[in-house]
Amino acid sequence: MLMATAFFRTIILYLLLIVGLRLTGKRQIGELEPIELVLTMLLSDLASVPMQDFDSPLINGVVPILTLLALTTLLSYISFRSGRFRSLICGEPAIVVRYGKLQQRAMRHNRMTVDELLEELRGQGVTDLKDVQYAVLETSGQVSVLLRPEAQPVTPRQLAMNVTEQLLPVLLINDGRLLRDNMKKMDVDDAWLRRQLKREHLKDPAQVFLLSLDQAGNVICQPKEDA
Amino acid sequence: MKRFLVVPALVLGAILALCILNAAALNRRTEQWTHQVDRIASLAREERWNEAQSAMDALSGSWESAQDFLHVVIHHETLDAAQVTLTRCRTLCRLEQGDDLLPELAQLRQQLELLDELERLSLRNIL
Numbered sequence: 001m002l003m004a005t006a007f008f009r010t011i012i013l014y015l016l017l018i019v020g021l022r023l024t025g026k027r028q029i030g031e032l033e034p035i036e037l038v039l040t041m042l043l044s045d046l047a048s049v050p051m052q053d054f055d056s057p058l059i060n061g062v063v064p065i066l067t068l069l070a071l072t073t074l075l076s077y078i079s080f081r082s083g084r085f086r087s088l089i090c091g092e093p094a095i096v097v098r099y100g101k102l103q104q105r106a107m108r109h110n111r112m113t114v115d116e117l118l119e120e121l122r123g124q125g126v127t128d129l130k131d132v133q134y135a136v137l138e139t140s141g142q143v144s145v146l147l148r149p150e151a152q153p154v155t156p157r158q159l160a161m162n163v164t165e166q167l168l169p170v171l172l173i174n175d176g177r178l179l180r181d182n183m184k185k186m187d188v189d190d191a192w193l194r195r196q197l198k199r200e201h202l203k204d205p206a207q208v209f210l211l212s213l214d215q216a217g218n219v220i221c222q223p224k225e226d227a
Numbered sequence: 228m229k230r231f232l233v234v235p236a237l238v239l240g241a242i243l244a245l246c247i248l249n250a251a252a253l254n255r256r257t258e259q260w261t262h263q264v265d266r267i268a269s270l271a272r273e274e275r276w277n278e279a280q281s282a283m284d285a286l287s288g289s290w291e292s293a294q295d296f297l298h299v300v301i302h303h304e305t306l307d308a309a310q311v312t313l314t315r316c317r318t319l320c321r322l323e324q325g326d327d328l329l330p331e332l333a334q335l336r337q338q339l340e341l342l343d344e345l346e347r348l349s350l351r352n353i354l
Contacts, residue, residue: 003300004246004348012353055303067242070235077231 003063010064013070014038018089021226033090035079040074066186090139097135100148110137121145173211176224186213194223249300250346255345256293260286264336267320268329276323283320287313301342309338 032040043065050061079086094106096117107117114197117135120143126132131151136144156163170182172193183193193205200221202208209224232338242251263286290313297306312335319328 003249005345007242007246008353023300057299057301057303059299060302063242063246066238070238070242073231073235074239077235080231221240 003059005062007067010042010067011071014042014068017041035072035075035089039068042068077187083191087144093139094133094137096137096143097129097132097145100130100132102129105139106137112137117143167214167216167218169212169214169218171210171212172209173205177191178205188213235344246348252296253300254343257339258291260289260339261336263337264339265304267316268332271325271328271332272318274323274325276330280320283317287317297342300346302345305342305345306337309335309342312338315324 018034022201046061046064046068050056050058061189074090079089094103094110096103096110096112102114102117107114118129119126121129121135121181123133124143124145126145126147128151131147132145133148134146136146138144170186171186172179172182172186178193196211196219197203197208200208200223202221204212204222207223208221210220210222212220263282267279267282267286270276270282290310294306312331316328316331316335319331
């Protein structure tokens with residue numbers, strides 16, 4: 001396989017694989033978009049051949065890889081600019097359950113069996129099909145579920161409850177390592193840290209397995225087991 | 228955002244240009260080598276061995292000087308096969324064995340043409 005041949009063969013095979021994957025339906029894809037899956041499949045194989053075959057010039061591996069990366073970037077750009085192109089390459093989400101009723105045509109079109117759909121629903125904690133208002137097979141192959149209002153979990157807002165806001169804790173010590181950038185972000189200094197350590201009867205950050213602080217000033221400190 | 232269009236388009240363009248330049252460079256070299264092989268064959272037929280050996284040395288020198296380039300773009304097994312035939316031709320030319328040399332030169336010519344054909348931008352190669 002030589003340079004120009006490799007270049008054009010890569011383009012042909014890449015486009016062929018994308019079309020092939022689109023035709024086989026979304027269930028084959030998994031969690032990646034068709035473009036990403038094709039790229040992953042091809043790159044891993046292309047990279048391994050020149051690594052092992054010392055008779056083959058390295059350029060025969062480099063040309064297809066560069067071609068693939070450039071093509072993928074190009075297709076991503078065109079998909080970003082054109083919705084029609086994106087739906088052509090990646091497909092469109094399909095409603096497979098509408099108000100508890102299976103949409104058989106959409107399922108057939110996407111080669112999705114009842115077993116697979118029920119498995120996906122169970123994975124999301126849904127055991128009764130009647131509870132589902134919409135189940136959508138996304139272009140990535142995952143199923144998104146919208147439950148009927150009466151089957152949705154109660155939220156604090158529906159109960160008119162006052163709840164305290166949960167704040168994201170920031171890690172200041174990770175397995176004995178002091179994270180000075182995070183300390184700066186949280187606006188705390190060494191004196192503050194010494195006070196926290198003293199409260200836990202510790203002397204050195206190296207004795208701490210985890211120490212975190214949130215915006216409300218809540219500190220979680222866990223010493224190392226052997227400290 | 229435009230860079231996501233410009234950069235891959237440039238990369239694809241550069242690769243295509245490289246392929247065309249590479250095919251042209253290889254075509255130029257293999258044409259030169261096949262001419263030299265033809266000349267050696269005609270000199271061998273006329274039994275002008277001194278001139279044939281000089282032409283063979285020139286061919287070997289030119290072949291050797293292109294080895295770095297050839298090893299970057301062509302499968303090494305193909306090159307090794309041509310190298311073996313060339314070495315055999317040199318020995319036969321030195322021994323002035325015209326009957327054995329002429330078929331070997333024909334084989335060398337074919338192997339050199341194959342190098343060019345492999346790199347040629349053609350539908351037959353792609354498909």
